[in-house]
Amino acid sequence: MEPLLISKREKRRLASQYADLCLTCGTCAGGCPVTGVDGLDVRKVVRLALLGMDQEVIDSKFPWVCTLCGRCEHACPMNIDLTALLRSARAMRPRDQVPGVLHKGVAQCLKSGNNVGIPKEDFLFLLEDLAAELGEELPGFEVPVDKKGAKYLFTINSKEPFAEPEDMFFWWRILYAAKESWTVTSENWEGVNWGLFTGDDAAMKEIVGRVVKNYKEMECEYLVLPE
Amino acid sequence: MSIHDLLKQYLEEGRIKVDKSIHHELTTYHDPCNYGRKSERMFGHGYYEEPRWVAQQCCENFVDMYPNRANNFCCGAGGGAWAAPYVEERTFYGRTKAKQIKDTGAKLLIAPCHNCRDMIMKSLRKEYDFMDVEVKYLWELVADSLVIEPREEEGEAEEE
Ligand code: SF4
Ligand code: SF4
Numbered sequence: 001m002e003p004l005l006i007s008k009r010e011k012r013r014l015a016s017q018y019a020d021l022c023l024t025c026g027t028c029a030g031g032c033p034v035t036g037v038d039g040l041d042v043r044k045v046v047r048l049a050l051l052g053m054d055q056e057v058i059d060s061k062f063p064w065v066c067t068l069c070g071r072c073e074h075a076c077p078m079n080i081d082l083t084a085l086l087r088s089a090r091a092m093r094p095r096d097q098v099p100g101v102l103h104k105g106v107a108q109c110l111k112s113g114n115n116v117g118i119p120k121e122d123f124l125f126l127l128e129d130l131a132a133e134l135g136e137e138l139p140g141f142e143v144p145v146d147k148k149g150a151k152y153l154f155t156i157n158s159k160e161p162f163a164e165p166e167d168m169f170f171w172w173r174i175l176y177a178a179k180e181s182w183t184v185t186s187e188n189w190e191g192v193n194w195g196l197f198t199g200d201d202a203a204m205k206e207i208v209g210r211v212v213k214n215y216k217e218m219e220c221e222y223l224v225l226p227e
Numbered sequence: 228m229s230i231h232d233l234l235k236q237y238l239e240e241g242r243i244k245v246d247k248s249i250h251h252e253l254t255t256y257h258d259p260c261n262y263g264r265k266s267e268r269m270f271g272h273g274y275y276e277e278p279r280w281v282a283q284q285c286c287e288n289f290v291d292m293y294p295n296r297a298n299n300f301c302c303g304a305g306g307g308a309w310a311a312p313y314v315e316e317r318t319f320y321g322r323t324k325a326k327q328i329k330d331t332g333a334k335l336l337i338a339p340c341h342n343c344r345d346m347i348m349k350s351l352r353k354e355y356d357f358m359d360v361e362v363k364y365l366w367e368l369v370a371d372s373l374v375i376e377p378r379e380e381e382g383e384a385e386e387e
Contacts, residue, residue: 033319034316034319064311067303067320069300070265071298071299071300099313138375169370170367170371173373174234174237174243174373178242194307224230
């Protein structure tokens, strides 16, 4: 292996501003539940990054079994930005090698406005149907769609309309009881941004941008993401 | 606006009423990484106390896991791991969480995050054998504790 100049920051592609401050104390890895999986741990990831061995990290599954929970960096005495480092390793995977459905979800969200590709008509029909059902118990209940000037704009986790629609009742009951002014939008209502997980900053920005656009157009006071 | 602030505000202002006695079993709370550590790092405020306060308005017996708040263990499904194919690793990861939960002896677990709730309810409970612990979202706990006042002229709208 060719010797590397540790001082040459631009050699490092994995994002961490402070990795060279690492004391190799191992506090990070000591409190991480996946230390050792795939022969790696977070302290070793820092070492690899410092040695310029980025590809080893990028190709390993460690950055993906790591949940980016932040426990390591919370405990790190040098406050090293470990989750940024790990997330950047995810970002450097070619998109077709992103594990599982994550990138497909991102692509679907960019295309259809939600991660699972529910068409607008189906979504609206579902809301109406569910609202009628809840209305039997709570007289006068309805789901305000695209209501301009509502106080709160709620996003929706696509998992709910997709698989567990009645879980939406929990929030609806609370909003009914509080007599709140709220709304959901008929398009780009997805509240889950998988770009965050795949390290895809461009997609993440686009998806956030759409939600913010809704929020502005609906002239709502607050945006709520019940995640 | 955070859901914790919103729920807390409703309760504080008396806009919603809840009945504690509906949930009398021992209850514990899982700190999701996003509302805790991440929020603390990014926005300077971690939501540790608000959800605990909300939960305690809706249940009679509350116990914390150990460790908790900023030192809490992740459920194992964060960062998109719930949707990634590494099931075995994810389950292995969750062993610390499972132990934390079991050690409390609680029979009801509150998780204010979709991901954590799914991981704990649908995976960890089975893998680590604590099916007797019920899992609810924080807003589900609130919704299930609601005492809804009937709207004018309408009949009683009671919770089941
Ligand atoms: S805790 Fe921080 S200083 Fe210690 S080994 Fe880990 S990254 Fe390095
Ligand atoms: S962020 Fe990743 S490496 Fe750090 S403690 Fe959590 S799972 Fe382990």
